[in-house]
Amino acid sequence: MESVTGGITRRALLQVTGTVGLSSLVVPILGHSRRASAQGNPANLVPEEPVDATMKRLFAGRPIKDGASVIKLDAPLIAENGAVVPVMIEVDVPMTAQSYVKAIYVISDKNRRPMNVKFGLTPAMGQAYVGTNLRLGETTDVRAVVEMSDGSLLQTKREVKVTVGGCGG
Amino acid sequence: MTEIGRVRIRLPSAIKAGAIVKARVLVIHPMEIVQRKDGKVVDKNYQFINRVVVSYLDREIGQFETTQSVSENPFFTFAFKATEPGVLRVIFFDTHGGKYEGTADVKLS
């Protein structure tokens, strides 16, 4: 488990990105990053890929059960635009030291890079409840994949239609 | 875009000891998305928040890995168990080495 020290400053923070989807590594500050290896350069981003490739990369073929009975995934039926789409996920399981929701992945199937965010949780949160605003490229299924502390996986999904065009812009 | 890194956290006004509290946080940030010119991806260091660390009473309780497909001026909500008075701290890290922090005092009623 990585620790975050108070000493991290605004100086460039190099991050090794070969391990996207797992706990990210923090390397010590090496000074100002060079453009070629900067975190935000396309070479260091997750590849554009179909959602099946994302799912394979993240979960390597592990079985994913239907979590519809315990996962509440709130998202609008119709989003007025793809720029700000509010989603909220709540998992109806206790959060104890022995068994807790370790991660919630939000994935939008039709996005060029399907994974929007991975929420990492701990028992101290008391409840598996997270929310954010997503960017969607087009009408798509949005799915929540829940990883439990024992490594088991559950998912649920729903379609969000994205409104396009119109005189309002 | 004014003031990258301005953070606001909101907590409920009355918090009982041991209650599960829902926090809301927003940070001003462009969350730059990949640009294309003539169909090709423009090669530059896109500035977006890629990590969010939540700590309470100086202990990390959550960490979010975020991407360019989180909306500009990112908003997050999450729960935490308010066991004692203390500081809730949310730190945002971006791809340009930026570190932006917001705190909220957890007071118990």
Add this chain to the structure above:
Amino acid sequence: MPRACLAVPPWAAMIAVVAVGCAGSAVETPTARSAQAAWSGTSAVSSSGSSVSRAIPEARGDITTLADGRTVAVRYPGWTTEDFGRFRTYAYGDTRPEVPISRVPMPVGTGDSKRGRALFLDRRLGPCTGCHLVQGEDVWPAGNVGPDLSIYGDRHLPREYTFDLVYDPRHVFPHTVMPPWGAAGVLSPADVVDVVAFLDTQRGPVPAEKDVERDPKTRGKPTGFGDNLDPTNNPAVLRAESADDRWATKGPAGKACADCHAGGVLAAMKGVATRYPQHVVKYGRVMSIEDFLAVHGPETTGISLAEESADNLDLTVRIKMASNGMPVNLDLGKPENAAALARGKSSFNRKVGQRDHACADCHTADGGRGAGKFLGGRLLVDVTSGMTRHFPTWRTSVGDVWDMRKRLQWCMTPLGTNMLAADAVEYAELEMYLTSFDQGQPLSVPGIRH
């Protein structure tokens, strides 16, 4: 030579009542600027010639001429630069008629129904689906301002009738809001023949609807973006707080807003915004908060505050926040305001542009007009419900704050008419008319919308 109807006699400017109640501000002697016609119309290069816009360059409605003689519009980044100058604008001096009613013989030939469908759905044109539903799971999102055409072909109307109707609906339906697609040059006669061919394919039985959202009749209404005044929901609230610094910081003239307006923005400006837009005697014209700041700021503090600049927008939001919860309270009994209101109403009903539209066509509900219906995926708001009390608003689709003027300027693009300068008096008086429907309703600024 200032336009007579808007010029302020020099003696009136001496009785300058500065509307924001600034106890410390001097009554200024009239300058050439305040005696001049109060910046109306399009831009400095327009034929009216009397405008002195105080907006940022991309908000002035300017038209420039390229080396090859083509004219292009100077616009906000990403907006179309097409010059619609051949079509009527909102400028008071623009006395040109609407697109003339016209009729042409229908070209020979059966038309291409597949091409016609592509034209029907093309967002660079109508799209026709903006107002009319037709068959197809890919039709998203269609509107219902116009009739559902899913079984139009079953009516077996003469092809020439449909051709005439699409080419210029006005000689079939004199009070229609449907644009004159052919007469205005959006569709060629050959294009219209293809559309006619497509409409002929729209026959029953219509497939069972798999998706209730596809049909605007059964589609759910938009649910909005939550609490507009929550700073963890609306970035514009956080952004406006930075205006407090602007207020307290001295400008090039050695003064800050705070020097005359003590106690911070929220205290000093409480109630002020409820009276705007209004006729300001000192400047001889109707002004919104934005218009006033663009002149008052540089005069007193030397700070630019150009209309549509971030400083102007943030200060406007902050000044309006000082009146949040208070009812809009325009002084419509004052003769200058009443006269301006009448002109604004006239603008609201004025048909302009390539599309030959008036604001009323979308934003009133009677006579087949659009309010309460979907235009494409957008639910059209009725002007009588009040459209201004949450402006300026955060726009999630653009990630920025828009004031009423920028929203009006944006409308110009789908109408196919050149925009005027953001601070044009025509827009100010139109804004006053729109605001009159918010009279008595509480301000809630900034809003948060698509």
